[in-house]
Amino acid sequence: MFLIKTKRIIVSGYRNFSRSGFTSFASVLIMTVTLFVITSLIFIQAALNSSLNDIKEKVDVTVYFVSDAKESSIQNIEDALKNLPEVRDITYTSQDQALVQFKERHSNDYLTLQALDELDQNPLGASLNIKAKDPSQYESISKYFETEDALSKGALTIIDKIDYHQNKVVIDRLTSIINGAKKLGFAVSLILVLISILITFSTIRLIIYMSREEINVMKLVGAGAKYIRGPFIVSGILVGIIASVVTMILFVPVTIWLGNQMTDFIGINLYTYYKTNFFQLFIIMLGSGVIIGSISSIFAIHRYLRK
Amino acid sequence: MIYFNNVTKKYLDSVSLEEVTVTITQGEFVAIVGHSGAGKTTMTKLILAEESPTDGTVFFESTDIHKLSNKDLTNFRRKVGVVFQDFRLLSNKTVYENIAFAMEAIEKDEEEIAQDVPHVLELVDLTSKSTHFPHQLSGGEKQRLAIARAIITQPDLIIADEPTGNLDPINTNEVMNLLKKINDLGTTIILTTHNKTVLDQIKKRVITLENGRVVRDDKDGKYML
Numbered sequence: 001m002f003l004i005k006t007k008r009i010i011v012s013g014y015r016n017f018s019r020s021g022f023t024s025f026a027s028v029l030i031m032t033v034t035l036f037v038i039t040s041l042i043f044i045q046a047a048l049n050s051s052l053n054d055i056k057e058k059v060d061v062t063v064y065f066v067s068d069a070k071e072s073s074i075q076n077i078e079d080a081l082k083n084l085p086e087v088r089d090i091t092y093t094s095q096d097q098a099l100v101q102f103k104e105r106h107s108n109d110y111l112t113l114q115a116l117d118e119l120d121q122n123p124l125g126a127s128l129n130i131k132a133k134d135p136s137q138y139e140s141i142s143k144y145f146e147t148e149d150a151l152s153k154g155a156l157t158i159i160d161k162i163d164y165h166q167n168k169v170v171i172d173r174l175t176s177i178i179n180g181a182k183k184l185g186f187a188v189s190l191i192l193v194l195i196s197i198l199i200t201f202s203t204i205r206l207i208i209y210m211s212r213e214e215i216n217v218m219k220l221v222g223a224g225a226k227y228i229r230g231p232f233i234v235s236g237i238l239v240g241i242i243a244s245v246v247t248m249i250l251f252v253p254v255t256i257w258l259g260n261q262m263t264d265f266i267g268i269n270l271y272t273y274y275k276t277n278f279f280q281l282f283i284i285m286l287g288s289g290v291i292i293g294s295i296s297s298i299f300a301i302h303r304y305l306r307k
Numbered sequence: 308m309i310y311f312n313n314v315t316k317k318y319l320d321s322v323s324l325e326e327v328t329v330t331i332t333q334g335e336f337v338a339i340v341g342h343s344g345a346g347k348t349t350m351t352k353l354i355l356a357e358e359s360p361t362d363g364t365v366f367f368e369s370t371d372i373h374k375l376s377n378k379d380l381t382n383f384r385r386k387v388g389v390v391f392q393d394f395r396l397l398s399n400k401t402v403y404e405n406i407a408f409a410m411e412a413i414e415k416d417e418e419e420i421a422q423d424v425p426h427v428l429e430l431v432d433l434t435s436k437s438t439h440f441p442h443q444l445s446g447g448e449k450q451r452l453a454i455a456r457a458i459i460t461q462p463d464l465i466i467a468d469e470p471t472g473n474l475d476p477i478n479t480n481e482v483m484n485l486l487k488k489i490n491d492l493g494t495t496i497i498l499t500t501h502n503k504t505v506l507d508q509i510k511k512r513v514i515t516l517e518n519g520r521v522v523r524d525d526k527d528g529k530y531m532l
Contacts, residue, residue, distance in 0.1 A: 001414060008411050019399045217395045220355060221456065222385035223412035225377070 009227065013234020023207055024239070030203045031243035031293065032250070034196035035285050039247060041189040042281065043255075046273055047266040048185050052178050054267055059135050059171055061142060061164045065125045067095065069158035074126055077158075081130060084144060086137035091129040098124040125160050135175040138164055197292055204239075204296040208232060208304070215304045225305045229298070236297035240289025247285050248278075308333045308464065308495055309354060314363035316349050316519075323349040325519040326363070331497065333463075336490045338506055339499045341516035347499035350516075351468045354497070355389065356380055385413045388457030388494075392469035394449040396441040402452055403428070403437040409456045423459060431455040431485065447478030454485055464495045471502055483509060 017024050065074055074092070081087055093101070099122050106112045116123075132138050142164035164171075208215075211232075218228045251274060259271030274281065309331040316324040324346045331337050339347045352358040353365050356372050365372045367383060375383055397405050403424060410420045428434045431451040441449060450470055457465050467486060471479040483505055490496045500506065506513060515523035 001416075004416065005414070015404075016399055213395065214397050214399075217397060218408070218412065219381075220357075220384060220389050220395075221409045221412050222381055222387075222460070223408075224381050227412060 005227070005230075009230030010234055013231035014238065016231050017235040017238045020207075020235075023210070024235070027200075027203055027207060027239045028243050028246065030200050031239050031289060032246045034200045034292065035243050035247040035289055036250065037192055037196045038288055039251060039281065039285060041192060042284070043270055043273070045185060045189065047268060047270070048181060050268040051266070052181065055174060055178065056135055057131075059132075059138070059167070059174055061130045061132075061138050061162065061167070063128045063130065063145070063162050064160040065127060065158050066160045067121075067123060067125045069125060071126070073158050074128070078128055080149060081128065081141075081144070084141060086132050086134075086141055087130060088133045089131040093127045093129065095122050095124055095126050098122075098127060135171055135178065138171050139168075200292055201296040201299070204236060204293070205300040208297065208300040212304050215301070219305075228305060229301050232297045232301050233294050236293035237290050238293075240291070240293035241286065243293075244282070244285035244289040248282055251281075308335075308368065309497070310366040311350070311353075312364045312366065314353065314360045314365060316346075316353065316358065317361045322519050324353075324360075324516075327516075327519070327521055329514060329521060329524070331495065334490075334493055334495055336487070336496045336509065336511040337498070338509070338511060338513045339497065339516060340501060340506065340513055342501065345516040346519040347516060348468055349519075351389075351466050351497065351499060354466060355384065355387065385460060386463045388460065388462040388465040390450070390453045390457050390465065390467040390470045392472040394441070394453045394473075396449060396452060396456075398441050401438050401440055402433055402444070405441070405452060406456050406459050409459050413460055427455045427459050430458075445478075446473050447475070447481065450474060450478065450482055451485065454482065454489075458489055458494070462494065464497065465489065467496065467498045469499055469501075471500060471505060476504075479505060480508075 063077075071094070078090055078092060081090055102124060103113065103116070130141060132141055142162055145159065145162060215228055255271040255274040258266070259269045263269045309329075311327050311329040314324055314327045315322070323344075327346075327350070339350060341347050349358065353360055354367075354372065356375065359373050367386075370383075372380075372383065397408060400408060406424050406427060407420050410423065415423075425434065425437075428437055431454060433448060433451055433455065436444060436448065441452070444452065450473070454467075454470070457467075465486070470486070471482055474482060479502065486496055486498065487509060510527050512527070513523070513525045514521060515525075
């Protein structure tokens with residue numbers, strides 16, 4: 001009997017949906033708008049994250065060593081830094097590399113190059129470029145050089161300068177901008193998602209309100225609460241499924257266009273992002289659609305099923 | 308079978324039924340008559356527990372209808388078939404599905420549905436319209452469909468609230484004959500109406516209401532107002 005009942009509920013829900021023409025169309029439309037908003041927010045988050053990562057990449061701390069520092073001492077400090085939990089990456093630039101880079105940078109500056117050639121010794125020191133896992137951690141990394149451990153490795157004598165203190169203001173400001181942007185983005189997304197869910201909920205409520213007479217008739221004919229509720233939930237789920245498919249199709253031209261026009265501005269190619277994350281995005285859409293559709297139906301019909 | 312014990316029903320400050328005590332026994336065909344607002348529809352709504360009495364009790368067999376739990380109420384309603392003046396069909400379902408729905412609701416299996424529905428469709432002469440939707444039917448056809456839906460579950464009691472109110476004389480005749488036929492097969496019928504010719508024709512028990520009170524209870528069909 002359970003199987004027969006389930007089948008009847010599904011068939012009945014499908015018929016309600018397919019025979020309600022315009023009403024079903026309207027609810028799919030509203031649900032599509034909701035899912036479109038949710039998907040857009042996912043894209044915006046992705047774009048925001050990628051730009052924030054770009055910015056983070058540009059923040060670093062460089063430790064410059066005096067020109068007569070021994071390579072083994074620098075090696076010691078590098079190894080110690082690598083063990084710090086905040087450090088993500090360290091690049092070592094030797095004295096010779098520093099000279100090559102300097103010459104490249106000043107290839108148009110003939111005077112400087114000539115002055116450099118006058119010297120019989122390489123005046124540039126080696127350096128360590130440090131990237132932290134998070135911009136807020138540069139402070140603690142720079143503090144490492146004041147610790148006993150660093151001092152015992154002779155840090156004081158071989159380090160020429162650390163540019164953290166020069167960059168401190170910029171780094172601090174970037175850190176707060178990044179954190180602020182993340183919080184704001186999340187709050188705005190949450191509000192938009194809530195609003196669109198409420199709109200969908202109201203639409204489904206309205207549609208069920210229009211069916212209240214029929215619900216009453218079903219009750220009088222002796223149908224149980226579950227049997228009355230079932231088909232409405234099935235219709236709600238169908239709305240969610242169709243709307244999620246429509247949304248995914250709509251995003252193909254949208255992301256192709258954005259990919260062609262806006263990649264430089266946004267920082268990532270949204271069409272590539274859409275293609276690589278297609279499956280997860282579809283699952284999120286489908287899940288949101290089905291959950292919003294069915295829960296709205298359950299809530300909306302509840303009041304008509306009391307005595 | 309149905310017993311009204313000193314029932315009073317008030318809506319805000321107006322009295323719809325006042326101290327009504329009526330007994331309806333198994334197999335009876337009872338017509339409740341009266342002017343508009345006399346309390347006819349209120350009586351049917353009280354039997355179906357769509358409304359609760361302000362005072363007094365309504366019994367079905369020996370149980371108080373208004374003290375039933377949701378589940379028991381559903382079970383009770385399965386024993387009652389209802390026909391309304393405004394038909395109240397399920398507009399999204401075809402003629403066949405409207406009738407089948409009543410059977411599905413009481414958990415009949417597919418074979419029984421496939422067997423009984425065509426039989427009842429034939430009885431109310433709607434076989435050729437089984438795939439039509441309610442909005443494609445005439446008033447008489449809609450009412451016959453409503454009756455088909457009410458009888459398909461073989462209820463103990465059928466309540467027909469002004470079933471001929473929206474029908475022309477020919478359709479009225481058909482509907483009344485149908486109800487009489489059902490009554491002859493043993494089903495109790497409670498009919499509300501203000502159609503004089505209907506009553507004179509059936510010659511059954513008539514309860515007359517006036518301003519919410521029972522003013523007459525005649526054994527064989529006279530309509531006097």
